[in-house]
Amino acid sequence: DYIETGSLISIKKNVKNILIPSEERKIEMFPMDFEEFLWATGDNTTNALLRKIYNEKISLGQRQNRDLMRKFRLYMLVGGMPQAVNAYLETNNFKYVDEVKRDIISLYEEDFYKIDPSGKISMLFAAIPSELSRNSSRYQVSSVLKNHRASAISNEIAELVSSKTVLISYHVNDPAIGMTTSLNTEQFRLFMADTGLMVTLMFKDKEFTDNIIYEKLLSDKLSKNLGLFYENTVAQTLTFNGIKLYYNTYYDETQKRIFEVDFLLADGHKVSPIEVRSSKYRVHRSIDEFSKKYSDRINSKYVVHTKDLYKKGDLLYLPFYLVQFIR
Template identity: 25%
Template sequence: MKRFILNDLIKWKNSKYRKPLILKGVRQVGKTWILKEFGRLYYENVAYFNFDENIEYREFFEKTKDVNRILQNLMFISGEKIEPEKTLIIFDEIQDCPNVINSLKYFYENSPEYHIACAGSLLGIALAKPSSFPVGKVDFLNIYPMTFSEFLLANGDENLKLYLDSIDEIEKIPSAFYNPLYEKLKMYYVTGGMPEVVYLWTQERDIELMKKTSNNIIEAYERDFAKHPNIREFPKISMIWKSIPSQLSKENKKFIYKIVKEGARAREYEDALQWLVDANLVYKIYRSSAPRIPLSSYDDLQAFKIYLVDVGLLGRLSMLSPSAFGDGNRLFTEFKGALTENYILQSLAPQFEVLPRYWTDNNYEVDFIIQNENDIFPVEVKAEKNTKSKSLFKFKEKYSDEIKLRVRFSFENLTLDDDLLNIPLFMADYSKKIIDIALKKDKYFCF
């Protein structure tokens, strides 16, 4: 299956400023696979070292900081051939190996000719710990669940993906493309973007097998909760995790601790919630008090929403039957549009450098606020036929001098009406491109 992150890995390989790479992402998102595939395609050979399967490898990093000696020992013990520039060295499962992480500094400073890429389960947890870390000596890349565009390719719908790639004007999409794209999006809501689930669906078309695989992934995540260094946090993490469908099924999706447990207080559960964030299992989206640059400066730290890393896992965690994808538009509106909001956030997060926020004013709420370079755009998600955007209108009324464009995702076709850009839900992966096209129109050229 094609993963677009391969392009970023190629750029990393060819950069004259290349540093050892740390690939971050949620467990089972395909980190190890993509690194091995990258090595197979673009290097003469791959030297793969797993520090969970082969705990003895860790000793080589405890006794010396000499890069050549470390590599010599690894070659002797594994029989792997390692050559500068020609071999991709993969250090996997490094989350419990601080000496391995620290050694990246010496690879960068003393032996930059070696190409090293690292991955690990719950690596975000390890990197969040206050320990010796080679600051400024490593590169980072994030790998996300498969996008809807990647799903189309895996599903054999390259023609639909190529059509979406070709769009360079704001004009209505013909029904011949529009209708099948919505049907494929329903399928994506059910499979989500976890590679194993997508692969099994595209190969077997077996709903029960797909359900079982998704359930296995969720169970693996839940077993990981016990890996919190403070075992007393385990039940709190589990309760927050299981409360997410209930949190998102509310009209007001602001995270409420008492939904986790009656009488629960923030100070008792904030560490458990942060564990889920650091593990890349959830997104924590803060309320923005004002749509200004930089967005992070206007975060209301007491008000936030929680979304899952993957829409398919949200459907499984909610025990939504996959048969729903054949039931009209039910999937899009289920849980008060929670699946659709989760899908939109999942699509927006990889495209913009700053994680989206949301905005409220009394009874008005804009689902997301995105920062595109030095511009701020309000985003509303409409999963129902009624696309009237009272909150977007209120937002424009209040910040008319600061906002160039308002964005709405809905069932409507691709249109630009004055300053309101409507993007069909199935084009969420192209949001940045479509916004840029809209801004280049003559009516938005002079601001």
């Protein structure tokens, strides 16, 4: 047996038009998930407890939830790239971890220029944090590449997604008739495949000594507009579970406002909406209105938040560290 490693973009370019032998099997791999991160830090027991909590829908209490959320925020900061995790284990110093992640991002950018010397792919990648922070219903291609629409750069988007450095979530126009049937390939949102890298990418223009995001995120003192890190980690975790990413926005004529459901899970003929709340978790009008509109299609409903697990009616409130068990 043998294993090939290297840049996925470079490998694809070098083996283009080469017939792959039937003995070779491709395995899709991702950055380390939360369970693997815990293993790396020497914690081999917590995740078994978390599985039991999820299966039995047990509330842990505020103190234990705070401790677990701190571990999860540490995972969000460091990320799941093995080099970054190793740097943290060896130094316990976020400055060195950030340097490793900057090196990884630089390698990504070099690869993007190999397949697209015009720099469009690199610009689309670099703008992911700012686009998510806008709370827009879609990735605004025209705000990143002037005079370009999503339909005109479908090849660049495809290359970016196939590089496995980003995740794409498609807008579903009508969840009542199925996800793939009504998805809009020109309306989408882009996430980073690793939240730790996104933390670094968002503040890449600053020196680490000027960057207080690590301290703020670890101590749960993020400003509201930085809740995108939480949303990204949900997208990342769902993808690890083999779940394709979809979302939905719709305009309510009566209330004269737009509602958005962050993620939709296809479950046979049913759909399970997920709303991500980094603050004010008891207010979730989007999922409430969505559930009224598609009441005959709803399977499960989730609000993902920073607090303890609890159930209210048919709505399950999950802390971020339990999203890994959604299937």
